[in-house]
Amino acid sequence: MPNKILLPVLLSILLLVGCDLGPSNIESATAKQILHLGNGTEPKDLDPHTVTGVPEHNIISALFEGLISVDPATLAPQPAVAESWVISNDGKRYTFTLRDNSNWSNGDPVTADDFVWSWQRMLSPALASEYAYQLFTVKNAQAFNHGELKDFSQVGVKAINSKTLVIELENPTPYFLSLLAHYSTFAVHPPTILAFGERDQAGTLWTRPGNLVGNGPFTLDSWRLNYIIRVKKNPHYWDHETVRLNEILFYPIDSALTEERMFRTGVLHATSSTPLDKIASYQTNDPDKISIDPYLGTYYYRLNVTEKPLDDVRVRRALSMSIDRQAITDSITKGGQIPAFTFTPPNTQGYFANNNSIRYDLALAQQLLSEAGFPNGEGFPEIELTYNTSDGHRRIAVAIQQMWKLALNINVRLSNQDWKVYLSRIQALDYSIARAAWIGDYPDPNTFLDMFVTDGGNNQTGWSNSQYDELIASAASEADEKKRYKIFQQAENLLMDESPIIPIYTYTRVLLKHPQLKGWEPNILDIHPYKYVYLEDSTINGGQ
Amino acid sequence: MIRFFLSRLLQAMPVIFIVITATFFLIRSAPGGPFDADKVVSQEVIERLNERYNLDAPIHQQYFDYLSHLIRGDFGPSFRYTNRSVTEMIGAGLPITFELAIYAIMIALIIGISAGMLAAVRPNTAQDYIPMSLAMTGICMPSFLLGPLLVLVFGIWLQWLPVSGWGYSPGDKILPAITLGSTYAAYIARLTRGGMLEVLNQDYIRTAKAKGLSTSKIIFKHALRGGLAPVVAFLGPAIAGLLAGSFVVETIFQIPGLGRFYVQAAFNRDYTMIMGTTILLSCLIVFLNMLSDLLAVWLNPRLTLDAKH
Numbered sequence: 001m002p003n004k005i006l007l008p009v010l011l012s013i014l015l016l017v018g019c020d021l022g023p024s025n026i027e028s029a030t031a032k033q034i035l036h037l038g039n040g041t042e043p044k045d046l047d048p049h050t051v052t053g054v055p056e057h058n059i060i061s062a063l064f065e066g067l068i069s070v071d072p073a074t075l076a077p078q079p080a081v082a083e084s085w086v087i088s089n090d091g092k093r094y095t096f097t098l099r100d101n102s103n104w105s106n107g108d109p110v111t112a113d114d115f116v117w118s119w120q121r122m123l124s125p126a127l128a129s130e131y132a133y134q135l136f137t138v139k140n141a142q143a144f145n146h147g148e149l150k151d152f153s154q155v156g157v158k159a160i161n162s163k164t165l166v167i168e169l170e171n172p173t174p175y176f177l178s179l180l181a182h183y184s185t186f187a188v189h190p191p192t193i194l195a196f197g198e199r200d201q202a203g204t205l206w207t208r209p210g211n212l213v214g215n216g217p218f219t220l221d222s223w224r225l226n227y228i229i230r231v232k233k234n235p236h237y238w239d240h241e242t243v244r245l246n247e248i249l250f251y252p253i254d255s256a257l258t259e260e261r262m263f264r265t266g267v268l269h270a271t272s273s274t275p276l277d278k279i280a281s282y283q284t285n286d287p288d289k290i291s292i293d294p295y296l297g298t299y300y301y302r303l304n305v306t307e308k309p310l311d312d313v314r315v316r317r318a319l320s321m322s323i324d325r326q327a328i329t330d331s332i333t334k335g336g337q338i339p340a341f342t343f344t345p346p347n348t349q350g351y352f353a354n355n356n357s358i359r360y361d362l363a364l365a366q367q368l369l370s371e372a373g374f375p376n377g378e379g380f381p382e383i384e385l386t387y388n389t390s391d392g393h394r395r396i397a398v399a400i401q402q403m404w405k406l407a408l409n410i411n412v413r414l415s416n417q418d419w420k421v422y423l424s425r426i427q428a429l430d431y432s433i434a435r436a437a438w439i440g441d442y443p444d445p446n447t448f449l450d451m452f453v454t455d456g457g458n459n460q461t462g463w464s465n466s467q468y469d470e471l472i473a474s475a476a477s478e479a480d481e482k483k484r485y486k487i488f489q490q491a492e493n494l495l496m497d498e499s500p501i502i503p504i505y506t507y508t509r510v511l512l513k514h515p516q517l518k519g520w521e522p523n524i525l526d527i528h529p530y531k532y533v534y535l536e537d538s539t540i541n542g543g544q
Numbered sequence: 545m546i547r548f549f550l551s552r553l554l555q556a557m558p559v560i561f562i563v564i565t566a567t568f569f570l571i572r573s574a575p576g577g578p579f580d581a582d583k584v585v586s587q588e589v590i591e592r593l594n595e596r597y598n599l600d601a602p603i604h605q606q607y608f609d610y611l612s613h614l615i616r617g618d619f620g621p622s623f624r625y626t627n628r629s630v631t632e633m634i635g636a637g638l639p640i641t642f643e644l645a646i647y648a649i650m651i652a653l654i655i656g657i658s659a660g661m662l663a664a665v666r667p668n669t670a671q672d673y674i675p676m677s678l679a680m681t682g683i684c685m686p687s688f689l690l691g692p693l694l695v696l697v698f699g700i701w702l703q704w705l706p707v708s709g710w711g712y713s714p715g716d717k718i719l720p721a722i723t724l725g726s727t728y729a730a731y732i733a734r735l736t737r738g739g740m741l742e743v744l745n746q747d748y749i750r751t752a753k754a755k756g757l758s759t760s761k762i763i764f765k766h767a768l769r770g771g772l773a774p775v776v777a778f779l780g781p782a783i784a785g786l787l788a789g790s791f792v793v794e795t796i797f798q799i800p801g802l803g804r805f806y807v808q809a810a811f812n813r814d815y816t817m818i819m820g821t822t823i824l825l826s827c828l829i830v831f832l833n834m835l836s837d838l839l840a841v842w843l844n845p846r847l848t849l850d851a852k853h
Contacts, residue, residue, distance in 0.1 A: 041808075042625070042808075044624055044625055044626055045625065045626045045627050047626070047627075050626060052581065052583065125588070125592065126592065128588075128589045128592035128593050128596070129589070130581070130583075130585050130586075130589055132586075132589070133586070145588075146588060147588075202596070202626055203621065203626035203627045204627065205627060207627055208627070224636075224800060225625075225628070225633060225636045225637070225800060226636075226637070226800035226804055226805065227710070227798075227800035228712075251798070253798055254795055254804065254808070255795050255796070257692070257796075258708065258795060258796055258797070258798055261692075261695055261699070261700070261707050261708070262707060262708045262798065264700060265699055265700060265703075265706070265707045265708075267706075267707070267708055267709075418576070418811070419576075419811060420574070420575065420576025420577070420580055420811070420812075420813050421574070421575040421576050422576075423576055423580040423581070423582065424575045424576040424577070424580055425575070427580070427584065436582075437582070457584035457585075457586060458583060458584050460584070
């Protein structure tokens with residue numbers, strides 16, 4: 001019988017190999033200071049000027065450093081390549097002094113000219129950088145990027161000498177320093193780029209291990225496609241004494257379930273995601289291994305205001321007011337998400353929306369729907385709710401479908417789409433209601449509210465309001481923070497009164513994180529400068 | 545022999561050509577393009593990217609350009625991984641998927657043939673029913689269930705084996721190979737049993753028995769060769785299926801093989817990568833089928849190559 005012979009044979013083979021299992025990554029990591037991180041998907045590339053994603057960001061922030069970095073706890077701008085800066089009284093001229101000991105990983109000094117050269121690269125039309133708009137606050141940068149201006153010397157960035165960089169802005173931009181901490185504004189090493197192609201050529205081999213020269217706390221050691229990217233401590237980094245980690249290994253892992261298993265068996269110190277169904281169990285059994293922190297992002301539904309019946313503001317408000325957001329965050333997402341009735345997350349760098357026109361109010365919702373000509377949902381056409389394939393999105397959509405059915409007696413058809421199909425349909429306004437999410441690029445309400453200006457690329461609802469456009473434009477030229485936030489509040493009130501979108505909840509970052517991992521401060525951008533991160537054995541016996 | 549190869553090659557060419565053409569136009573007709581993203585990319589940027597990847601040319605022009613590159617052995621650059629060529633990515637993923645498939649098929653053969661033989665020797669007894677019902681379970685159990693189950697038992701509870709990686713820590717190749725191989729082991733067990741039963745009733749086996757040969761000699765020397773014919777015919781498509789279908793196992797065990805690239809490429813609308821992997825896999829399928837036909841003839845002298853077509 002096979003289970004008499006084969007099974008014991010197989011089991012003994014397993015046992016033999018099993019005995020060989022050495023200490024797990026986690027067990028051996030602390031002594032060597034080697035950090036193992038789950039990192040979502042395989043990065044598209046490691047060129048700071050051509051990539052856009054979070055996994056790319058995580059690796060690039062180990063390899064490069066900008067003029068400014070942020071404090072891991074408060075996100076306040078901190079000196080990085082620039083050791084100091086002066087802002088002119090009108091808020092439109094920034095003079096940066098670069099530190100003397102800032103070096104590239106081959107030993108070359110980082111100069112102001114490197115930044116001018118790099119920004120010309122990043123803004124050059126031929127490179128087609130998707131993040132070029134991050135520098136559009138700089139004088140003439142947009143014109144240069146759109147090819148209307150050919151002469152880069154007219155763009156507002158100049159090297160006065162090798163260590164002094166002057167930047168002229170179009171408008172006073174209070175969040176400008178935060179933009180300089182974003183990888184799209186980092187400098188690259190000109191001789192390295194030119195050794196592998198033209199300045200404005202994307203996709204050359206300069207980002208490969210052995211080729212890449214950066215100025216960050218780590219250097220690229222190896223890159224195994226779809227498997228592991230390893231970075232090692234950079235001895236030429238100006239602040240290398242602060243850096244305690246010797247290596248970081250980034251694992252691209254497509255499946256949250258696989259990632260959780262790797263975490264559980266001591267392969268990873270931290271994950272990039274957490275399976276929904278595991279959250280409760282970690283909270284009960286391993287509360288020191290799960291971290292839930294506020295995140296600068298909003299989960300919302302877009303409404304296509306160009307078609308009936310969603311062209312009627314009363315219908316849109318009725319839909320928004322009949323969603324029990326608390327029930328969704330309590331019973332479906334379960335990760336401490338905050339029910340949202342406005343678009344900008346609360347306390348976005350001190351900004352709070354003060355809108356109360358949208359609340360959970362079934363009576364008012366029913367009244368609004370009836371005023372719109374659909375008493376008790378009568379005559380309301382069946383509309384479609386589109387979401388991209390994901391179990392989480394599906395569960396939320398099913399709950400909302402049911403809430404609308406019970407509260408308003410209207411029928412909604414759910415339509416689940418492949419990611420790219422979903423994107424192309426939203427962009428073509430080929431939808432009625434669509435699930436969406438927005439993660440802020442920088443900690444300022446502007447990154448949320450300027451989305452909904454008329455014909456804004458990410459508006460995608462067909463909504464347009466000239467008063468709103470004027471408010472957003474006037475906020476851009478207002479230097480005083482209090483006044484500026486007031487203007488944003490007005491704009492946000494207008495947005496919620498008109499409800500081209502239904503905010504559902506403010507994101508939290510739900511991560512599995514080993515107690516050994518220290519210096520990993522929670523913040524709303526989920527940025528963790530690796531120079532402050534280290535590993536230390538805690539009293540809790542972790543790993544398994 | 546040469547005639548066989550030539551005629552198979554002639555048959556294969558149009559098949560591959562149709563695969564190339566159909567894939568090329570099908571992926572381009574799917575909604576959504578390679579550069580769509582949730583943060584909308586400006587029109588200028590999209591235009592420049594389209595220009596860079598020759599997507600601004602009329603579609604028939606793109607098709608002929610692609611073919612002319614292909615003939616020179618150039619699969620083009622990946623649309624998503626901007627500094628990688630499709631050839632490089634296939635070069636990185638294929639050997640790993642191939643190695644995984646070899647281990648899986650070895651496990652499948654060892655378990656499948658032993659179980660099938662045991663069952664065939666004493667048909668309709670417990671020795672038949674137990675392995676065959678196990679086989680049925682194996683066929684029914686999808687790898688996305690078996691994989692996590694094995695991980696749970698051997699990786700997490702017993703902590704004998706790593707749950708992820710490929711050549712990163714000792715023993716990490718065992719669970720993926722078993723997961724991938726088990727379904728095929730089950731098929732092979734059933735095929736072996738069927739083949740053996742048929743052969744064991746043949747006159748020459750009865751003759752061998754009459755000559756007083758021992759049971760093991762009869763089975764291993766005389767019956768097995770004929771009994772395995774259906775298994776061999778199944779091997780070609782099975783290996784091709786293992787190569788093309790390793791995606792689930794590669795995802796569960798975090799293996800950087802071709803299967804993950806292939807599925808990610810479809811989600812990302814990475815046109816050149818989809819084309820490259822599809823062409824490669826269809827060539828492999830054609831080749832492996834040819835190989836298993838050759839083996840079948842070698843095992844069964846009553847067949848001849850020329851009679852096969």
